[in-house]
Amino acid sequence: MFKRFKEGLGLLITLFMVACAGAQTVPEPESPAAHLFKERCTQCHGLPGTKRHTPEQWDHMLILMEGFMLEKGIQFPTHEKKMIQDYLHRNGK
Ligand code: HEC
DSSP: OHHHHHHHHHHHHHHHHHHHHHHTOOSSTTSHHHHHHHHHTTSSSOOOOGGGSOHHHHHHHHHHHHHHHHHHTOOOOHHHHHHHHHHHHHHOO
């Protein structure tokens, strides 16, 4: 009885983990830009979907985020910003 319960729980946890991994899939998953996006943009919140905004909106967002990073003393070098910006332009709404 308890064993069945544990098996059920294990399955649930597995399903949950798969669901979460699915939510984290990004466009061009193997590209350096995607890695950078995942690394830099999850430091304060969950990863935003790239289709959430148009390129123009992303430009605006990046300026905002750069401000937040500055406040927190997090470095956001220009070449990284450029890479993420290009990436979001390619994969935006
Ligand atoms: C230093 C912390 C920090 C980092 C790093 C950061 N953000 Fe944010 N981000 C915030 C905060 C704080 C908010 C909430 C702003 C608000 O609600 O007014 C936010 C909100 C957002 C939103 C709006 C959420 C929504 O509901 O649409 C988007 C999109 C976003 N960030 C994208 C990014 C991207 C892309 C990056 C990587 C370049 C990034 N963030 C990195 C702090 C950060």
